[in-house]
Amino acid sequence: MTANPPFDLDTVDRLLTTTKAVRRRLDLTRPVDRETVVECIRLASYSPNASNAQEWHWVVVDDPELRALVGEQYRSCTVPVVTKMLATKEEAGDEAGARISRSIIYLAERMAEVPVLVIPCYDVAAASARYGNLIGPERATAEMEPGMFASIYPAVWSFLLALRSRGLGSTLTTAHQSDQPAMAEILGIPSTWFQTALIPVAHTTGGDFKPSPRAPVEDTIVWNTHS
Ligand SMILES: Cc1cc2nc3c(=O)[nH]c(=O)nc-3n(C[C@H](O)[C@H](O)[C@H](O)COP(=O)(O)O)c2cc1C
Numbered sequence: 284m285t286a287n288p289p290f291d292l293d294t295v296d297r298l299l300t301t302t303k304a305v306r307r308r309l310d311l312t313r314p315v316d317r318e319t320v321v322e323c324i325r326l327a328s329y330s331p332n333a334s335n336a337q338e339w340h341w342v343v344v345d346d347p348e349l350r351a352l353v354g355e356q357y358r359s360c361t362v363p364v365v366t367k368m369l370a371t372k373e374e375a376g377d378e379a380g381a382r383i384s385r386s387i388i389y390l391a392e393r394m395a396e397v398p399v400l401v402i403p404c405y406d407v408a409a410a411s412a413r414y415g416n417l418i419g420p421e422r423a424t425a426e427m428e429p430g431m432f433a434s435i436y437p438a439v440w441s442f443l444l445a446l447r448s449r450g451l452g453s454t455l456t457t458a459h460q461s462d463q464p465a466m467a468e469i470l471g472i473p474s475t476w477f478q479t480a481l482i483p484v485a486h487t488t489g490g491d492f493k494p495s496p497r498a499p500v501e502d503t504i505v506w507n508t509h510s
Contacts (some may be wrong), residue, residue, distance in 0.1 A: 300494040302444050305452030306390035309485035315398045315451065317345070320484060323445035324401075330438035338409045339435050342402040342470055352469045354395025357481055361391035361458040379496075390454065390483065397483035402466070403442070405435045408475035425463070425477035435479050442482065452487035455480055 324341050332339070344353055369384035394400070407425045439455060446453050459466055459481045466478055 298444060298448055301492040302447040303492060303495045304386070304454040305487055305492070306386045306454055308488045309390070309393075309397055309452055309483060310488050311393060311396040311398070311485065313398070313486045315345075315484055315486065317343075319449055319451070320399055320401070323442055323449065323451075326445040327438040327442035330441045332434040332438065333410075333430050334413070336410065336413055336434075338406040338413075338431075339438060340404045340406060340476060342404060342472060344400040344402070344470065345398065349469065350397070350400055351395045353400050353466065353481070354393075354397070356462065356465050356469060357394045357456070357459045358391045360461045361456075362388055364458070364461075365391070387458075390456075391458070394481075394483060397485050399484040401442070401480075401482040401484055402470070402472070403435060403439050403479050403482070404472060404476035405431050405479055406475065407431060407477050408473070410434075425475055427477050431477070432479070439480055439482070446484060450486060451484055453482050453484055455482065457481070 320343055324343075328337065328339075344350055365384050365387045369381055369388070372380040372384055405425075405427065407427060410428075410431055443453050443455060457480055460478060463478050464474070466472065466481075467474060467476075472478065
């Protein structure tokens with residue numbers, strides 16, 4: 284442990300361990316102001332990204348009619364699939380897994396009511412033009428390379444941390460990706476932008492959050508070589 288850490292570690296550790304998937308405790312009645320969303324995106328923009336090219340676009344939806352369409356797209360991609368997963372988990376007696384599936388369905392059925400919906404997009408066309416022939420021909424579709432994913436998900440996570448630090452809650456969701464063209468059509472998103480997530484943003488209800496269960500980290504570490 285550093286003798287004089289440059290941060291208040293209790294606060295930092297609490298932020299890192301309690302920024303979690305919030306679904307049932309999103310306040311669907313309280314508006315979220317645009318300035319706070321912009322501030323959180325600004326904080327997220329300090330994330331590592333290849334060559335500091337910042338090939339991201341943050342599509343922020345707060346218009347109620349568009350939210351209804353976006354929410355329905357998410358619901359229709361999510362509920363049928365997760366309902367099947369729930370049945371499988373219930374049959375297997377996996378109560379922890381079933382609880383997550385029920386929570387996912389709960390949010391999916393209310394996604395349209397969440398005050399702000401954010402879709403961070405990665406500009407694959409811009410990245411492939413920049414990489415040139417390192418990754419093959421320039422792309423007319425949003426076909427992602429590992430380095431592209433790695434250049435935006437740190438920013439997505441920083442965005443979630445920044446939201447949490449300001450009393451807002453969220454969940455990283457990706458279920459809508461099974462039909463990205465439908466979302467692109469609703470919001471005019473270019474086909475060369477990969478929609479990395481759909482992030483609901485709302486104030487939270489109730490008290491503070493506890494860390495989610497995690498496996499002992501010692502079980503996940505390989506020191507030097509795997510035997
Ligand atoms: C790549 C990825 C995709 C996810 N997709 C969804 C999703 O589509 N819908 C949802 O409600 N949660 C989604 N989640 C949230 C996970 O269910 C959640 O992070 C996990 O259950 C652990 O819970 P915790 O973050 O509260 O600790 C996703 C998380 C990740 C990292």
